[in-house]
Amino acid sequence: MSTDAKPAKKQKLSVPFDYSKYLRKDKLPHIWCPGCGHGIILKALLRAVDKVGLEKDDICMVSGIGCSSRTPGYVDFNTLHTLHGRAPSFATGIKLTNPELNVIVTTGDGDALAIGGNHFIHTCRRNIDMTILVYSNAIYGMTGGQFSPTTPIGSFTHTSSYGAMEPPFDTCEMAKAAGATFVARATSYHVQDLEKTLKAAIEHKGTSVVEILDECPVYFGRLNKMRSASQMMEKIEKEGTVSVKQAENLSPEEIGGRLLRGILHHDTETAEYCDQYAALTERAQGK
Amino acid sequence: MAGKTVRRLLQGNEACAEGALYAGCNFFGGYPITPSTEIAETLSRELPKRGGKWIQMEDEIASIASIVGASIAGAKALTATSGPGLSLKQEVLGYACLTEIPCVLINVMRGGPSTGYPTGPSQADIMQAKWGTHGDHPVITLTPSTVPEIFTETIRAFNLAEKYRTPVFVFYDEILGHMREAVELPEQGVIEVVDRAKPEGKPEDYNPYDTSYEVAPLAPFGKGRRFHITGLNHNDDGFPTNDSTKIDEGNRRIMAKIDNNVSDIESTEEYLMDDAEVIVFAFGSTARSARFAVNRAREKGIKAGLFRPITMWPFPEKALKKAADKAKSIIVPEMNLGQTILEVERVTGHGTIVGLQRVDGEPIHPTEIIELIEKHS
Ligand SMILES: Cc1ncc(C[n+]2csc(CCOP(=O)(O)OP(=O)(O)O)c2C)c(N)n1
Ligand code: SF4
Numbered sequence: 283m284s285t286d287a288k289p290a291k292k293q294k295l296s297v298p299f300d301y302s303k304y305l306r307k308d309k310l311p312h313i314w315c316p317g318c319g320h321g322i323i324l325k326a327l328l329r330a331v332d333k334v335g336l337e338k339d340d341i342c343m344v345s346g347i348g349c350s351s352r353t354p355g356y357v358d359f360n361t362l363h364t365l366h367g368r369a370p371s372f373a374t375g376i377k378l379t380n381p382e383l384n385v386i387v388t389t390g391d392g393d394a395l396a397i398g399g400n401h402f403i404h405t406c407r408r409n410i411d412m413t414i415l416v417y418s419n420a421i422y423g424m425t426g427g428q429f430s431p432t433t434p435i436g437s438f439t440h441t442s443s444y445g446a447m448e449p450p451f452d453t454c455e456m457a458k459a460a461g462a463t464f465v466a467r468a469t470s471y472h473v474q475d476l477e478k479t480l481k482a483a484i485e486h487k488g489t490s491v492v493e494i495l496d497e498c499p500v501y502f503g504r505l506n507k508m509r510s511a512s513q514m515m516e517k518i519e520k521e522g523t524v525s526v527k528q529a530e531n532l533s534p535e536e537i538g539g540r541l542l543r544g545i546l547h548h549d550t551e552t553a554e555y556c557d558q559y560a561a562l563t564e565r566a567q568g569k
Numbered sequence: 570m571a572g573k574t575v576r577r578l579l580q581g582n583e584a585c586a587e588g589a590l591y592a593g594c595n596f597f598g599g600y601p602i603t604p605s606t607e608i609a610e611t612l613s614r615e616l617p618k619r620g621g622k623w624i625q626m627e628d629e630i631a632s633i634a635s636i637v638g639a640s641i642a643g644a645k646a647l648t649a650t651s652g653p654g655l656s657l658k659q660e661v662l663g664y665a666c667l668t669e670i671p672c673v674l675i676n677v678m679r680g681g682p683s684t685g686y687p688t689g690p691s692q693a694d695i696m697q698a699k700w701g702t703h704g705d706h707p708v709i710t711l712t713p714s715t716v717p718e719i720f721t722e723t724i725r726a727f728n729l730a731e732k733y734r735t736p737v738f739v740f741y742d743e744i745l746g747h748m749r750e751a752v753e754l755p756e757q758g759v760i761e762v763v764d765r766a767k768p769e770g771k772p773e774d775y776n777p778y779d780t781s782y783e784v785a786p787l788a789p790f791g792k793g794r795r796f797h798i799t800g801l802n803h804n805d806d807g808f809p810t811n812d813s814t815k816i817d818e819g820n821r822r823i824m825a826k827i828d829n830n831v832s833d834i835e836s837t838e839e840y841l842m843d844d845a846e847v848i849v850f851a852f853g854s855t856a857r858s859a860r861f862a863v864n865r866a867r868e869k870g871i872k873a874g875l876f877r878p879i880t881m882w883p884f885p886e887k888a889l890k891k892a893a894d895k896a897k898s899i900i901v902p903e904m905n906l907g908q909t910i911l912e913v914e915r916v917t918g919h920g921t922i923v924g925l926q927r928v929d930g931e932p933i934h935p936t937e938i939i940e941l942i943e944k945h946s
Contacts, residue, residue, distance in 0.1 A: 309808060342790050344638075355797060355808060360790035362641060363799035363809075364634070365664055371631035375638025375646070376790060378622045379596055383642070383791045401634075404627040559622065566617035 304328045304338065306358050313352055317503075317511030319470035319496025320350050320417055326473055327386070327415065328357070330480035342383045344373040346398060348390035348424045349498075350417035359386075367398025370405035373412055381556040384484065385412040392422045395431040395451055406460035406489050410555035413483045413490040414462075416453055419498040427501025438505040453493040458547045463488035463554075465547040470496040471519035472543065482545060488554045495519050495541070575754045581745040582607035582649075584716045584752050585675055586615065588723025589647050591754070592762055594673070595621040596644035598635035600628055600654060603687045604743040605677035608649040629654035633661040633674070640670045641798065643789030645727055645764075649675035653684060655694055655701070662736055663702035664800045666823060669778070669787070671730035671765060675723070675739045677746040678853075678904075680930050689930025690742035692853055693905035698738050699882050705820060707827040709834055710738040710882040714856040716750035721760065722879065728763035729834060733826055734784050740881070742904065744854040744932055768794065776805040780818070784826055827883060836879035837888050841867060845874025846897045847946050850889070850913050852878050855902050855933050862938035871946040881909070886916045893917035898945035900925060902933045921945060 305328075314320050331341065341359040345351035347366035354361035360383070364372045369387045377385045394402050394416045405414070421439055422428045428441040432453060436445040458465045464486040468476040476494065483490035497503060497514040508514045526544035529537055579587065586608050589597075597616055599609040609625070616623040622639065626632040629650055636646035650658060655676050665672055678694050680686025698710040709729055713722040722739055730737040766786040768775050772794040779785040788794040801809035802816040810816065827834065841863055842848070851859035856877045866873035876892055878885050893899060899917065901910040902925035910924045923941055927933050 338795060339793055340791065342642075355799070358795055360795050361797045362638070362790070363797070363801070365660055365800060368630060368634045368661065371626060371634035372638035372641075374624065374626070374631075375596065375598060375635035375640075375644075376642045378624060378635075379639040379642035379644045380789075380791050400627050401631050404631070563617045563620060566614075567620075 299329055299332070301325060301328055304331065304357055306356055309356055312356055314349060315500045317497070317499040318349065319419065319498070319511070320353065322470040322473060323415065323417055323476070323494050323496060324353055324356065326476040327480055329477045330484060333477070333481050334484050336384050336484070340382065340384055341386065342376055343386045343388060344369045344376065345388045346390070346393035348393045348422070350388055350390040350423075351393055353388040367393050367396070368401060369393070370398065370401045370412075370414065374405060374408070374410055377410055377412055378556060378559065381411070386484070387412055387414040389414065389416055390423070391416060391418040391420060391432040391453070392430040395453060399431070403456065403460040406457050406462035406491065408555045409461055409463050409488045409552055411487050411489070413492070415480070416491065416493045417496055418453060418493050419496050419502060420450075421498050421502040423498045423501060427498070427505060437502070439501065440505070454491070454546050457491035461489070462491045462547070463549040463552050464490035464545070466491070466545045467493045467495070467523070467541060467543050469519035469523060469543060470494060471515040475543070479545065486548070488549070488552065495523065573756045576751055577754060578749050579716055579752045580607060580747060580749050581716045581719050581741065582677065582747070583611050584720040585649070585723050585739070586611035587752070587754060588720040589673070589727070590615055590619070591720070591757070591760065592645065592724040592727035593764070594645045594647045594727065595619070596636060596639035596646040597621070597623045597648070598626050598632045598639065598646065599648050600626055600632045600650070602651045602654045604679055604746045605649045605651045605675060607746070608675055612647070629657035630661060633658040633672075636672050637661060637665050637670050640672050641790050643792070645671075645731070647673045647675070649677070651677050651679050651687075652681040652694060655697060659702040663704060663706055665736045666702070666706035667800055668798050669734040669823065670736070671734050671787070672736050673723070673726045673730050673739065674736060678740060678742045680928070686930040688743065690744045690854060690932060691904050691928070691930070692742055692855065693908065693928065694740060695881060695905065696908045698740060705824060707735055707823050708738070708882040709733070709735065709827060709880070710740055711836075712740050712852040712878060712881045714745065714853050714877065716745065716748060717752045718879070719745060720752050720754070724760055724762065728761065731763045731765040732784070733830070734765065734787055735823070735827065742853050777807045778803060778805045778819070780805055780822065783829070831883050834880055834883060835885050835888070837885045838875070838877040838879060839888070839892065840875040840877065842874035842876060842892055844872050845892070845895070846872040847900065847942050848874055848876050848892060848896045848898070849900045849902065849938060849942065850876045850909065851902050852881060852909070855904060858933050858935045859902060859938055861935040862942060865935065865939050866942045866946070869943070871942060873942050873946070884912050884916065889913065889916050893919050897921065898923060900938060900941045900945065902938050904928065904933060
């Protein structure tokens, strides 16, 4: 439980969620390291999918390359593991061909924002209905810990031994500026918020981007003197963020360098791409 | 059983678009580039009318990724480009080869390397078709040489893609892309159109890479068979593997499905070849000059013939070898610095193989070929 967000209501004790109906159990164990935040995101996503009530046959999960992009292999949906950075483009072809499919893209900060940056912004611009989950651990995990477009200045990685020099992207600001109609930031620490945010993102019609701050203890943690995953969560996710709601009562000075958490942008007016294409088709057919 | 045939004066690129529509193409993803753009433009008008999908992506990588995605969702998908775009597409082409996703790529060849000569013809991408993406991979490349043939070869490209679950290329040069000729557009049903095999059996038993087939049926995403596709080496069920036996088997299998069916894929034209002593090996618009040259040589009493690969890859090894055995010399004109001549040398091992190469953005003129025929007759 976070210190800065009061739990709205007392949680009712309920039957533990049965993840197994969505998992490909024969493909487990997963490849993720102990303490990696990616598994927390996967679990929250499955609970969100369940809450939305989607059928497994109607979900298509597409990813690029990276530790985060290994997510589709473990879930019993229509799953596509593509190329580094290109997931939104493959997903666009799938969605436009079959607009009935609920398309979810799982990607890393390097995958989505470095090599895939151009695809990412243009997907947002089109506002094609899909949910893009950016697992944002501020590092390239799969290749062994190099800096990424979200690595904070001064952080140590295997390619920034003297401290990262380049300014990082603000993923959410970029998604919003590019045209995504649902933009949110969540963390792997605030898991209940994460689940709710993912549910809202999936339910939104249009391009939804959720940046999820999570942790790579093996590289980012170790190289930046955070010994454990829980220490990273504490420092980066709990102390490093503030909820949108709380921020309403805080001055910019009080917010300081903390990142906002929650739904940052939600536009239900702008037309979605496949709907627009259907309208174009009618015009072309003289209907 | 000829149906109602429409005869139209079409540009090569328009004929290509017509061929795609005839073959049932219902998805186009592209990025504008000279001299291929008319294909995208034509389809942007025609596809919506027929309920098809058309999208202009942010670059060529995204374009081909979009068509591979579309094909996975069950579409018959096309992209069209030229040199610089072809270079960008290589990464995803390799993905489509390994994951065995049918799709068609048109490359209208212009001068290169780099931005080169965008409005001039070239035949310098022929080796890139074969070797462009990393790793060993299967390649089918068709090289039409007339506008009507662009129409029929585009249909054949879709048929081969669907049949063999692989990307298929159609390569022609800028001259063909922009020249106009009369094309007979037959009624639907006259020319064979192949659709990919549909999987049978229970959804839970479905394996997208079932090795009991030479080419396993590909189910579309979202129609009740949930499965996995990855660009990693994979098992029959589509999931990644580190098993060296499976990796070897998979890498060999995607090559074998093409190699074992060369006779089905191969297409050549042999013109006045029966008694030919001088063979001209030529494709694309160069083959048009070559045909003219061969006719002139015959008028002068020289036994010249034209060997024209319509399927360039897989290379028509047997047919060329057979033809070459009887020949005194082989002339290989091409708009590059000597690409297909390497294959002619490799396959025939002939003692007199003479290249004629141009890379100045001008077509090879018949007189240049006639001169060589005379010299080596
Ligand atoms: C074209 C290409 N370039 C580079 C790579 C190597 N590569 C694999 S994963 C990766 C970075 C992944 O980082 P990120 O997207 O942040 O995901 P994470 O592993 O941290 O979850 C890179 C550079 C590749 N696979 N393909
Ligand atoms: S390397 Fe980092 S990102 Fe990758 S699985 Fe391990 S902890 Fe997670």
